[in-house]
Structures are given as C-alpha cells and as structure tokens.
Amino acid sequence: MRRFLMVQFLVGIMVGTIVLQAKAFDPPDSVPPTMDSASQGERASLRRLSESITWVRRAIVAMRLERYRDETSLNLLMKLAKDPSWQVRCYAIRSLARCGESVPEDFFALEQEPRVVRAILRHRYTYDVTRLARGMKVLVRSNQLNDKILACELGVVSGDEKLFELAKETTKTVILRMGRIEAGALSPRLAYLTGQKDMRKHYRWHDWVLKSGRRFAVHARYSLGTTTQDLAPSLLATLPSDRFIALEDYLATLGKRKLDLAIVLDCTASMAQELAQAQGGIDDMMMFVSDVVADLRIAIIGYRDRQDEFKTKAWDFTSSLETARKQLWQLTAEGGGDNPEAVQDALELAYTKLSWRKDSDKTLVLVGDAPPHVGRGTSCINMAKRAHDIAELLTHVIQAAGKDVKHFPEIAEAGGGQCVTLEDGDSLIAQITGLTLGDAFEEEFQEFFRVYLELCR
Numbered sequence: 001m002r003r004f005l006m007v008q009f010l011v012g013i014m015v016g017t018i019v020l021q022a023k024a025f026d027p028p029d030s031v032p033p034t035m036d037s038a039s040q041g042e043r044a045s046l047r048r049l050s051e052s053i054t055w056v057r058r059a060i061v062a063m064r065l066e067r068y069r070d071e072t073s074l075n076l077l078m079k080l081a082k083d084p085s086w087q088v089r090c091y092a093i094r095s096l097a098r099c100g101e102s103v104p105e106d107f108f109a110l111e112q113e114p115r116v117v118r119a120i121l122r123h124r125y126t127y128d129v130t131r132l133a134r135g136m137k138v139l140v141r142s143n144q145l146n147d148k149i150l151a152c153e154l155g156v157v158s159g160d161e162k163l164f165e166l167a168k169e170t171t172k173t174v175i176l177r178m179g180r181i182e183a184g185a186l187s188p189r190l191a192y193l194t195g196q197k198d199m200r201k202h203y204r205w206h207d208w209v210l211k212s213g214r215r216f217a218v219h220a221r222y223s224l225g226t227t228t229q230d231l232a233p234s235l236l237a238t239l240p241s242d243r244f245i246a247l248e249d250y251l252a253t254l255g256k257r258k259l260d261l262a263i264v265l266d267c268t269a270s271m272a273q274e275l276a277q278a279q280g281g282i283d284d285m286m287m288f289v290s291d292v293v294a295d296l297r298i299a300i301i302g303y304r305d306r307q308d309e310f311k312t313k314a315w316d317f318t319s320s321l322e323t324a325r326k327q328l329w330q331l332t333a334e335g336g337g338d339n340p341e342a343v344q345d346a347l348e349l350a351y352t353k354l355s356w357r358k359d360s361d362k363t364l365v366l367v368g369d370a371p372p373h374v375g376r377g378t379s380c381i382n383m384a385k386r387a388h389d390i391a392e393l394l395t396h397v398i399q400a401a402g403k404d405v406k407h408f409p410e411i412a413e414a415g416g417g418q419c420v421t422l423e424d425g426d427s428l429i430a431q432i433t434g435l436t437l438g439d440a441f442e443e444e445f446q447e448f449f450r451v452y453l454e455l456c457r
Contacts, residue, residue, distance in 0.1 A: 034070035042241045045248045050076065055085035056291050057251055060448065062091040064244060066098050066237040074101055086113040090455040097123035097224055098234075114139065114150055119455055121157040122223045129160045136163060140170050145182050148174050149189055156193060156220045167193075168218045175205045181329050184280035189457065195219050200276035223454065235447045247441055251292070254437060258295040258360040260317055261436055264346050265331065266368030266400075267302040267313075272333035274367060274400055274428050279328050281429030284457055286321045288449060292437060298324045299354050302331040303346035309335065311342040312349050317356075343372035344380050347411075351387045362393040365432050366411065369400035377407035384415035396435040398422060418442075427453065 035043065046064065049057045062080050065073045077099070080092035093116070096103065108120060114135060120127055132154060139151035148170050155167025171193055178186055183202035190205065191198040194217065199205055209216060239247070263282075267275060282298075290296045297317035304310060315327040347366070356362050364387075372380050387393040395415025397408045401422045412419035420431060427450065434446035 032069040033067065035068050035072040036070070038068070039241045039245075041245050045245045046076075049248055049251075050080070054255065054291060055083075055088050056288075056448075057248075058083060058085065058088045059091040060236060060247075060251070062088065062095045063234050063236040063448065063451070064239075066095050066234055069099060074099075077101070078103070078107070081107070086116050087452075087456050089113070089116050090119040091451070093119045093123055093125070094223065094451070094455060097125065114154065115456065118150065118153050118157075119223075121154065122221075124222055124224050126159070129158060129163070132158055133160070133163060136166065140166065145174050145178055145186060149186055149193075152193055152218070153189065156218050157222065164218075164220070168216070171218050172209055172216065175209045178202050178205070181279075184276050184329075185283070187276070187280060188453075192221060193218050195221075200273060200280070234451075235444055239444070247444060250439070250441055254292050255294060257293045258357065259289070259293045259436070260297050260299070260354075260356050260360040260362050261289075262299040262301065262317075262350050262354055262364045263432065264301045264303065264350055264364060264366045266304075266341055266343075266370065267331050267333055268304050268335050268341055268370070269333050270369055271367075271400060274369075274422070275331060275333045277428040278367070278432075279331070281427070281453075282328050283321055283325055284453060285429045285433050285449075286324060288452055289433060289436060290321075295319070295360075297357075297360075299350070300324065300327050300331075301346050301350050303342045304335045305341050307335075311345050314349055314353070316354055339370050340373040340376075341368065341370045343368065343370075343407075344376035344383075347380050347383055351383050351393070356391065356393065362387075362391060363417075363436050364393060364395045364415070365398060365435060366395065366408070367398045367400075367428065367432075368408070369403045369405060371406040371408070377410070380407060381410045381414045384411045388414065388416040396420075398428065398431055398435075429453075 038046075046061055050061045052058055058080060062077060065077050077092050077096050080088055081096060081103075083089050083092065089111075111117060111120070117127060117132070117135070136151045136154055139147045139154075142148060152167040152171045152174065155163040155170070158164065158167075171190070174186065175190065180202050183200060183205060187200045187205070188198050190196070196208065199208070236244075263278065265271070265275060265278060286296065286298060297319045299315060299317040301312060301314040303312045313331065318324055318327075343366070350364055371377060384395040387395065393415070394417045395412060396417035397412040397419040399405050399408055399419065399421040403421065409419040418435060420435070422428060422431065430446050430449050430453070433449045434442040437445045
C-alpha cells in the first residue's frame with residue numbers, strides 16, 4: 001500500500017512544470033579554492049568515490065564539494081543532483097544551496113521522489129505549487145503516518161497558504177493518531193514542524209495538542225540561513241586533503257567488513273529519553289550502516305535491576321531491520337529506583353551468550369546512566385578486557401546527558417573503546433553510529449549521519 005501511494009505521489013507531481021530558482025547569497029569574505037588547486041591525489045579520490053556503486057561514497061563527494069567554487073565542482077554537483085540514488089540527490093541539493101549555486105529552471109523537471117522535493121523546498125528553491133498539491137493530497141490520504149508527516153513537511157515550506165493550512169491540520173491528525181511506537185520515530189520530525197521540544201512520548205504530544213487549542217501552530221523551517229556567512233562549513237568540506245584521501249581508503253576497508261553490533265541499554269525509568277531515541281532511530285542507523293559495511297547484524301539487550309520485572313531481556317544477532325525494530329520496541333523504560341543497575345548481568349550475557357562470529361568485527365555499545373552494583377564494577381572491567389584481548393571485541397560506553405558514571409570509563413578503556421557523554425541535543429543514534437564506524441573518523445561519520453537524518457528520514 002505504501003509503495004502504491006508513493007507511486008501515486010510521483011504521478012501527481014509529474015503533471016505540470018517546475019519553477020526552480022536558487023536564492024542568491026552574499027559572497028563570502030574570502031575566495032574559496034577551486035578544484036584546480038586540489039592535490040592530484042584528492043582529485044583522483046573524488047573521481048573514484050563519485051564512480052562508486054555505494055550511494056554513501058557518492059554523497060560524501062557532494063559534501064566535500066562545498067569546499068570548492070568553480071565550474072568543475074559545479075558540474076560534478078549537478079551530475080550528483082541527477083544521481084540514481086535519491087539520497088545522493090538530496091545531499092547534492094544541500095551542497096548546491098550551501099554554495100549559493102543557481103540551476104537551470106528545468107533542471108529538476110523530472111524529479112519524482114517526494115523526499116527530494118522536500119530537500120528542494122527546505123533549501124529555499126521553489127517548486128510548482130499545483131504539482132506539489134497533487135502529490136501532497138495523495139500522501140495525506142495514506143493510512144501510513146509516515147506518509148502524512150511527509151505531506152506536512154512539504155506543506156509548511158511550500159509557500160502556499162492553502163497547503164500550509166492543510167499541513168497544519170494534518171499535523172494534528174498525526175499527533176492524535178500515533179501510539180507509542182510511532183511517537184518514537186516521528187517525534188523529532190514533529191518537534192521540527194511545531195517548534196516544540198522533542199517529547200518522544202505519544203501521550204505528551206496528545207496532551208500538548210489538546211491544551212494548545214487554537215494556539216496550535218506549525219512553522220516553516222529551512223535548512224539555510226540568509227547569507228553564506230550563516231553557514232558553518234561542513235567538517236567534510238574542511239578536512240585537509242591528506243585526511244580526506246585517508247577517509248576514502250578507510251571507506252574501502254569498511255566496505256569489506258562484517259560487523260556484529262550489540263547494543264546494551266539501561267531500561268530503567270531514568271533512561272526513558274535515551275531508550276526512545278534508540279527505538280526511533282535504530283532503523284535509520286541499520287539502513288545507513290548496512291550501506292557502509294558488507295554485512296551487518298545487530299543484537300539488543302535491555303537491563304534493569306534485581307527487583308524489577310526483569311534483570312535482562314536479550315535478542316541474539318539478526319540482519320533483519322524489521323526483526324530488530326520489533327525487538328527494540330518490546331522494551332520500555334520502567335523501574336529502577338536505587339542508583340546501581342544490573343550492568344554486570346547484561347554484559348556477562350552479551351559477552352558469553354550472543355552468537356558473535358569469529359570472522360566479524362565485533363562491537364558492543366553500553367548505554368546507561370547508573371553504575372554496576374557495589375562489588376561488580378571490577379568484574380565488568382575484567383570481562384571487557386578479556387573480550388578485547390581474546391576475541392578482539394571493542395566495548396564503547398555512552399553515558400546519559402549530564403552523567404559521570406562510576407566504572408564506565410574503565411569499562412570502555414579495558415574494552416579498547418571510548419567512553420562518551422551525551423550532551424543536550426546530541427543524537428544517541430548518531431553517537432552509536434560514529435563509535436561503530438568511526439575509529440579515526442568518528443566525528444566525520446557523526447556529521448554525515450546527522451545530515452542523513454536531516455535529509456533522508
């Protein structure tokens with residue numbers, strides 16, 4: 001049904017013409033480099049990446065090209081804006097807009113993917129309202145809330161009063177119809193639409209709509225400022241040439257990796273926000289990482305405390321996105337009370353009971369805000385060290401926002417990994433993605449994945 005409705009959207013927008021016009025930006029204070037000034041090694045690297053069969057590598061080229069301002073880089077960006085992958089087209093549109101580039105009026109005349117249309121509108125290009133209205137109406141009639149919210153995102157940046165009002169009313173419908181599972185996935189997008197904080201819980205969104213009454217509002221939010229000075233350069237665009245070439249080499253290594261990833265989550269009440277982030281973003285992460293590595297499997301372990309409904313709840317490795325999502329959504333954030341939690345039980349289960357492959361790269365990410373029980377911290381550290389020394393299994397630890405958890409840094413150090421603390425506004429899934437893929441390029445992968453969430457979710 002979802003595929004049929006998407007096809008209907010495509011048919012709807014193909015009737016009519018696009019009017020596309022880049023908004024002019026003020027010139028930067030300094031003159032950006034040209035492709036001719038790039039090293040021979042970088043130009044060869046860009047060529048190889050742009051010809052890769054993997055969309056992620058071609059999208060990285062689009063972000064890198066924000067560095068340059070000349071006909072060669074523009075032509076390559078224009079080519080990427082016609083790429084067979086809709087994700088690459090979104091990245092290319094973003095880079096074209098951030099560079100302040102104009103495009104011919106009919107350049108996107110054959111664009112048929114609604115998420116690319118969303119990127120066009122969000123980056124301050126214009127789009128034919130008649131065609132947009134046809135496509136929006138198809139999405140609004142869908143029984144899938146994800147289709148409806150996409151219609152809302154299109155309508156608020158359409159520049160058309162009627163479509164804006166349709167988006168406003170449809171946003172209400174989405175909020176009032178969504179349950180716990182839908183809220184985890186849709187909440188960040190609703191926060192972007194309404195200007196509210198990311199509440200994650202469906203009942204909190206319901207209460208807010210009912211209390212807001214006539215004051216309910218949605219907002220047109222764009223991905224660009226008004227001048228190029230408003231746009232901080234992308235990290236990928238500012239990398240030194242030798243580091244960018246090294247990134248290409250690392251991507252080639254990742255493309256051959258078999259990855260087993262175990263996510264071990266504290267599921268006590270204080271972790272409700274982090275659990276909701278993981279539940280809402282695991283599908284994004286799996287789809288993204290599976291396009292970077294050769295073979296991905298994910299295992300999920302939830303843990304609470306001794307007196308709770310369960311100490312641990314675990315699911316072995318699966319390569320199925322749908323299976324992993326169903327498993328993750330069976331977890332809820334409840335219980336706890338006292339400070340220590342069943343960290344040792346969860347880690348012991350993960351290290352000894354999961355079906356880790358001998359020939360895989362093995363990574364465990366522990367997410368929590370409370371230490372192991374008294375007397376169990378040393379055991380956790382020793383287990384992480386044995387797993388690293390014997391099985392080459394990396395253990396990373398993510399502490400909840402504002403937390404400095406006893407034994408967590410030592411567990412990560414013993415496991416050959418990192419211990420990081422979420423800052424306010426950080427994406428847990430982006431952190432897991434960066435730790436899983438990053439090694440020497442953690443920040444670069446986090447940035448790329450944050451843009452992925454902005455453009456492609």
